[in-house]
Amino acid sequence: SQQGEEDPQALSIQEGENATMNCSYKTSINNLQWYRQNSGRGLVHLILIRSNEREKHSGRLRVTLDTSKKSSSLLITASRAADTASYFCATDAAGGGNKLTFGTGTQLKVEL
Amino acid sequence: DAGVTQSPTHLIKTRGQQVTLRCSPKSGHDTVSWYQQALGQGPQFIFQYYEEEERQRGNFPDRFSGHQFPNYSSELNVNALLLGDSALYLCASSFSAAGELFFGEGSRLTVL
Numbered sequence: 001s002q003q004g005e006e007d008p009q010a011l012s013i014q015e016g017e018n019a020t021m022n023c024s025y026k027t028s029i030n031n032l033q034w035y036r037q038n039s040g041r042g043l044v045h046l047i048l049i050r051s052n053e054r055e056k057h058s059g060r061l062r063v064t065l066d067t068s069k070k071s072s073s074l075l076i077t078a079s080r081a082a083d084t085a086s087y088f089c090a091t092d093a094a095g096g097g098n099k100l101t102f103g104t105g106t107q108l109k110v111e112l
Numbered sequence: 113d114a115g116v117t118q119s120p121t122h123l124i125k126t127r128g129q130q131v132t133l134r135c136s137p138k139s140g141h142d143t144v145s146w147y148q149q150a151l152g153q154g155p156q157f158i159f160q161y162y163e164e165e166e167r168q169r170g171n172f173p174d175r176f177s178g179h180q181f182p183n184y185s186s187e188l189n190v191n192a193l194l195l196g197d198s199a200l201y202l203c204a205s206s207f208s209a210a211g212e213l214f215f216g217e218g219s220r221l222t223v224l
Contacts, residue, residue, distance in 0.1 A: 035215075040200055042116075043155070043215040088154050097209035098145065099168045102154030 006089060006103040014111055019076045021106040023089030024069075030092045032065055033100065034074050037086045046074075046087075051094075079110045114139065116216035118203050124222045125193050133188045133219045137205030143167075144186040145213070146178060147202040155202055161186050162209060190221075198223045 007022045025032070031050045035043040049056045049065045049072070056063045062075040076083055086107050090100040117136045125131050137144050143162045147155035157170035161180035180186045184205075190197055200220050204213040 033213075040149075040151075040218075040220075042202065042217040043204075045212055045214070048212070090154075097160070097168060098143070098206055098211075098213060099157050099160060099170070100145075100147075100155075100213070101157065102147075105154050 006087075006106045008106060009104070010107045010109070012109045012111065013079055015079060015081055017079055017110075019079050019083070019108055019110070021074045021087055021089075021108070023072045023074070023103050025072075025089070025091045025101075025103075026070065027091070028094045029067070030094050030096055032063075032072050033090045033092070034061075034063060034072075035088045035090060035102075037088065037105075039085075043088070076108075079108075081110050081112055084108060084110050116203055116205050116214050118201075118216040118219050120219055121217065122220045122222075124224060126224050127193055127195060129193050129223075130189065130191045131193060131221060133190075133201050133203075133221070135186045135188070135203030135205075135216060137184050137186070137203075138214045141205035141207050141211070141214070142184050143206045143209050143211070144180060144184065145204045145206075146186070146188045147204065148172070149200040149202060149218070150196075151199070158188070160209065167209065193223045195223050197221065 033048045034046040088105045089103045145160040146158040149155040160168040164180045175191045200218040202218045203216045
């Protein structure tokens with residue numbers, strides 16, 4: 001079963017705008033990761049944030065984590081058409097050893 | 113440096129048949145995990161292999177079994193296929209159970 005719920009399920013924006021996706025989860029975690037998937041192909045690891053971190057940046061990506069609310073957000077700034085993909089959050093439970101539990105995903109479409 | 117490779121990329125089986133999917137991990141990786149991704153859903157953890165042993169298992173029936181070879185490559189076997197087994201099967205490798213996961217492009221199984 002999925003642990004995480006992602007919001008929104010689908011998001012359509014114009015190129016240059018920012019895209020924000022949210023993820024909620026249920027259990028204590030060791031870390032939370034975000035992945036990208038193009039058209040049902042393989043997953044690409046974007047960023048990992050540990051349970052003792054609150055915010056992390058990588059290029060145009062900004063991730064926040066609120067363990068008290070069991071939620072995370074992914075912000076993509078200055079989006080490009082090439083960012084069109086599905087984005088998934090995945091949690092590694094405390095002591096989980098890379099047994100990831102994925103959310104339901106957000107489908108992002110960036111239009112020219 | 114080759115990444116994670118999976119074979120076959122696509123296959124079609126009928127109910128009741130058996131299937132074997134193969135995965136070669138990224139060079140230097142010793143841990144292989146398998147995930148099932150149904151259409152429109154996030155991936156679900158099947159099991160993880162390290163040192164040729166199943167180390168962790170998700171909520172999947174015994175019809176799903178696997179193997180890891182001395183060269184760290186792995187196979188996923190599914191017996192008595194059901195229509196509901198139709199999915200994208202993803203292999204992910206890492207160095208130890210704590211390392212960053214790298215995913216292959218997946219094997220898309222259709223059960224008729």
